[in-house]
Amino acid sequence: MITVSRLSLFVVMLSLLACKADISVQDEPVDPVAQEIALAFVERPLLLSTEDGDTEAFTVSLQDPTAFNPGARLILKQNAFAQSAETELTAGLFAEGELFDVKDLTASPDGLTLLFALRSPELANTPDELQPKWDLWRYDVLTKSLSPLISDPQQAQRGHDISPAFFS
Numbered sequence: 547m548i549t550v551s552r553l554s555l556f557v558v559m560l561s562l563l564a565c566k567a568d569i570s571v572q573d574e575p576v577d578p579v580a581q582e583i584a585l586a587f588v589e590r591p592l593l594l595s596t597e598d599g600d601t602e603a604f605t606v607s608l609q610d611p612t613a614f615n616p617g618a619r620l621i622l623k624q625n626a627f628a629q630s631a632e633t634e635l636t637a638g639l640f641a642e643g644e645l646f647d648v649k650d651l652t653a654s655p656d657g658l659t660l661l662f663a664l665r666s667p668e669l670a671n672t673p674d675e676l677q678p679k680w681d682l683w684r685y686d687v688l689t690k691s692l693s694p695l696i697s698d699p700q701q702a703q704r705g706h707d708i709s710p711a712f713f714s
Contacts, residue, residue: 582625584687586635586660588648590618612680612706614665616645622660622685635660635685635692640667650709660685661695661710680706 593601594617607613619637624630640646644667651662662685666678681702682695695710696702 584657585623585626585630586651586653587621587623588618588651588662589621590615590648611708614668614677615647616667618646618648620648620651620660620662620664620685622687636664639664639692652710652712654712655714658687659712660687661712663708663710679703680708682707682710 590604592604594604594615596602604615606615620635622633622635624632636646636648646667647665649663651660653660662683663680664683665680668677679702683692684695685692694702696707
């Protein structure tokens with residue numbers, strides 16, 4: 547009796563997998579009653595590779611707010627549903643495979659502007675004092691445009707700019 551139950555459960559699971567049902571909501575119609583709220587977040591690996599080939603857990607140092615932790619991505623989802631459409635806002639800023647860092651994400655009160663700190667990838671064979679600094683960036687949700695807050699690159703690299711905020 548137990549084997550028949552297991553066999554029938556296995557058959558049911560296989561038939562469900564064979565359906566190839568698409569549960570994504572990427573083209574879901576807008577609900578006239580419920581308000582959709584986009585979700586923006588920084589995604590990063592929880593385990594980092596060390597120079598000797600091992601892995602270690604990602605940690606944030608409160609003593610060094612300018613620490614560089616490469617591998618972050620800034621993601622915007624259509625809503626908080628797990629299968630909703632996802633856009634990587636920082637894609638295309640740097641060459642494929644270049645690791646940069648993102649932190650201090652904040653949204654305007656109306657939700658139409660995102661501010662965040664971004665640090666460019668490290669430069670090979672360059673001393674620490676000449677490595678890129680943290681810059682503040684802005685993403686406009688309506689125009690889908692991404693731009694640095696300080697447009698002059700030399701001015702922006704004078705110091706670390708972190709922790710953006712909106713005043714109400």
